[in-house]
Amino acid sequence: MNVQFDIMNFYVLRKNNPDTKLSFKRVKGMLLYKIAVIAGTLTIILLLFFSLKLARRSLHPLEILAYYMAMLLFRQQTYNIITMNLRLIESSQQLYSLVPVKMGGTVIFPVCGIWVMAAFFSKKMSIVWKTGMVFAYLVITSLYRFMRLQLGYVPENNWSTLYDLVATITFLFLLFVFSLYFRKLLRERRILP
Amino acid sequence: MILFPPVKFDGNEWFILVTTVVTITFIAFLPRRFTFLTNLLMWMFIYSFAQFTDFVIGKEPLPLYKPNDLNEYEIFDLILYTVTFPAVVYCYYYFLDKWSLKGKRLAIYIVAWSVFSALFEWVSEKYFKVFTWTGWATFLSHFAYIVIFILITIVFFFVQKQQTAEPQ
Numbered sequence: 001m002n003v004q005f006d007i008m009n010f011y012v013l014r015k016n017n018p019d020t021k022l023s024f025k026r027v028k029g030m031l032l033y034k035i036a037v038i039a040g041t042l043t044i045i046l047l048l049f050f051s052l053k054l055a056r057r058s059l060h061p062l063e064i065l066a067y068y069m070a071m072l073l074f075r076q077q078t079y080n081i082i083t084m085n086l087r088l089i090e091s092s093q094q095l096y097s098l099v100p101v102k103m104g105g106t107v108i109f110p111v112c113g114i115w116v117m118a119a120f121f122s123k124k125m126s127i128v129w130k131t132g133m134v135f136a137y138l139v140i141t142s143l144y145r146f147m148r149l150q151l152g153y154v155p156e157n158n159w160s161t162l163y164d165l166v167a168t169i170t171f172l173f174l175l176f177v178f179s180l181y182f183r184k185l186l187r188e189r190r191i192l193p
Numbered sequence: 194m195i196l197f198p199p200v201k202f203d204g205n206e207w208f209i210l211v212t213t214v215v216t217i218t219f220i221a222f223l224p225r226r227f228t229f230l231t232n233l234l235m236w237m238f239i240y241s242f243a244q245f246t247d248f249v250i251g252k253e254p255l256p257l258y259k260p261n262d263l264n265e266y267e268i269f270d271l272i273l274y275t276v277t278f279p280a281v282v283y284c285y286y287y288f289l290d291k292w293s294l295k296g297k298r299l300a301i302y303i304v305a306w307s308v309f310s311a312l313f314e315w316v317s318e319k320y321f322k323v324f325t326w327t328g329w330a331t332f333l334s335h336f337a338y339i340v341i342f343i344l345i346t347i348v349f350f351f352v353q354k355q356q357t358a359e360p361q
Contacts, residue, residue: 062234062355065348069237076244081195084252084266091253102249185230191356 037151041100048111055118060192063182067117070178071110074171079105088159097153108144109168112137113175120176121183134172141168199269200262208321209269209277216280226287234352235286235345239279242344247274250329257328273323281310285342286349303346307338 055064083089092101119125119133145164148154186192199206250257252264261267285306294302311334317323 060355062230062352065351066234066237069234069241072241072245073237076241076248080244080248080266084248084264085194085197093254095254098249098254102245106245185233189228189230189356191230191358 037097038099041103045103045107048107052111052114055114058118058122058124059114060186062186062191063117063179064114066182067114067175067179068110070182071113071171071175072106074174075105075109078167078171082159083154088157088163090155090157092153094153097151100151101148101153105144109141109171112140113172116172117175117179121179137172138165138168196271197263197265197267199267204321205261205317205323206269208317208323209272213272213277213280216277216284220280220283220287223287226290228356230356231349231352232283235282235349236279238345238348239282240274242341243274243278257326259325259327261323282345285345289346289349290353299346303339303342306342307335310338310342311335 052064059067079089083091092098116133116137119130122130125133142161142165145161149156183192247260247270249255251260256264260273261269289299289302292298292302311331314324314334315331318326
């Protein structure tokens, strides 16, 4: 049975496929599931954005903006090539999965990257907390990938957990290098003391 | 392949190159107005935003249009995101800042730029095939550009304001 249908076509589908076990209850359930996935993702995204307020304790607003865009660029550039050109990860064919797949990756990775940078440049946090934040970043991004795989949104062909971990660590390293350069720029402009 | 070359070096590639060269030449004659920090942040914003938009509504599962020749990521897509779009947007925020636009004048300026951009995009689609629309339309571009220019204006004012603020 094709699960890619919408509620509007339900009666047409059932008429054309009399032997199918489609029921209105099931179609309604699927629709509610899709709405729940989108609503859940949007809630997580909003919460993550609000969490950026905490990062302002150790980062300048321009740093938050710059690190967000830098992380977004590193990830987008890499994953667009991996997905579109190298075909190591398949593009999602499900329209409703666009929100969790695209928005999740666009928000979760950059915001987590900012948390790590905020922890790293914090004067109050100990080295243990800073290391803990790096692990938290790795755990959250791995969980996001695991969830994406479990829900079957983006099938992977020749992509593995190890590759993904290496890519995630590389993004963080690049962000760290960029943050050192960016903070130097801010000091030159006397924006940072 | 990491980045695909053009299938055929024709109208769309020439259009991108000529637009880029003309815009950059125009910018080169403008007096220097912004700090490197402003330009860097605005460049990053345009690059990430354009790429994000094209890969959300220009690719599967919502392919409303196709930039350039292929469905894959091309070298000329990258040139569009990294050079052409940021150069055009530089002209936008240059005059926005020069004329110190606010209120109604700013609203007219944004609408004027969105009309100009939508028309420019229509020419690039109709005669040069920089875009191939598969569910998109010019009037949608017009509204999209209004939103885009509002966002650019917000980010630009934010960046300028933060640079003049007292150090933390």
